[in-house]
Amino acid sequence: MPGSPIQAVFFDLDGTLLDHDAATRAGALGMISRYRDRLTDSDERLVRRWEELTELHFDRYLRGETTLVGQRRGRVRGLFGLTPGELPDAEADRAYAVYSDHYDLNLTLFTDVIDTLEALRGFRLGVITNGGSVHQRKKLAGIGVADRFAAVVVSDEVGVAKPDPGIFAAACQAMGAPPSACLHVGDRLEADAIGARDAGLWGVWLDRHDAGPGPAGVTRIASLSELPALVRKG
Numbered sequence: 001m002p003g004s005p006i007q008a009v010f011f012d013l014d015g016t017l018l019d020h021d022a023a024t025r026a027g028a029l030g031m032i033s034r035y036r037d038r039l040t041d042s043d044e045r046l047v048r049r050w051e052e053l054t055e056l057h058f059d060r061y062l063r064g065e066t067t068l069v070g071q072r073r074g075r076v077r078g079l080f081g082l083t084p085g086e087l088p089d090a091e092a093d094r095a096y097a098v099y100s101d102h103y104d105l106n107l108t109l110f111t112d113v114i115d116t117l118e119a120l121r122g123f124r125l126g127v128i129t130n131g132g133s134v135h136q137r138k139k140l141a142g143i144g145v146a147d148r149f150a151a152v153v154v155s156d157e158v159g160v161a162k163p164d165p166g167i168f169a170a171a172c173q174a175m176g177a178p179p180s181a182c183l184h185v186g187d188r189l190e191a192d193a194i195g196a197r198d199a200g201l202w203g204v205w206l207d208r209h210d211a212g213p214g215p216a217g218v219t220r221i222a223s224l225s226e227l228p229a230l231v232r233k234g
């Protein structure tokens with residue numbers, strides 16, 4: 001599907017390299033346990049609500065409707081069912097820190113990551129991720145793979161988030177390769193695969209949950225293990 005031989009391979013971070021869902025769940029359970037006396041629902045219902053609130057408020061942040069800190073406070077207040085007057089910023093921040101500590105402690109790489117990165121030696125590798133600069137870079141360093149990537153591009157630093165073509169253009173430029181010689185793989189069909197395709201890269205959708213088949217002009221894989229052969233075949 002690429003226009004020229006692939007020189008650079010970009011990876012999304014959360015849900016692609018890192019098991020973000022498992023860490024989110026562990027983080028939520030840690031926070032729920034700490035504040036059990038203030039929450040009435042079952043763990044399962046609260047975790048589900050946290051996941052929905054995370055999606056909702058993080059998307060608002062990516063659209064520029066709130067700040068990184070603002071979306072965190074919004075998620076916490078949503079979980080507790082409290083207004084800003086009832087749950088002041090400092091208290092919301094304390095609860096979020098409990099979540100964040102548990103999240104970070106439970107963050108792991110998917111099992112297909114290391115072998116894939118090894119098999120792609122010789123290609124320039126990079127990361128394109130939506131989120132806050134400090135936390136995304138800390139996560140990458142924490143799981144011990146940061147030095148494998150020649151470029152790490154975070155939406156917070158670029159000023160636009162995937163699927164905006166601007167972030168893909170910035171990444172290709174950082175890597176010194178034209179978009180037609182770059183591939184981007186990620187678990188979000190719209191933000192990652194379609195966004196990359198529309199920016200002139202080879203867009204690959206990592207469909208770990210078998211939701212396929214995906215639209216035209218996008219390559220679908222079920223595991224990162226399929227990537228090295230794909231890149232070499234071009």
Ligand SMILES: [Mg+2]
Pocket residue numbers: 012013014015016186187188
């Ligand atoms: Mg992702």
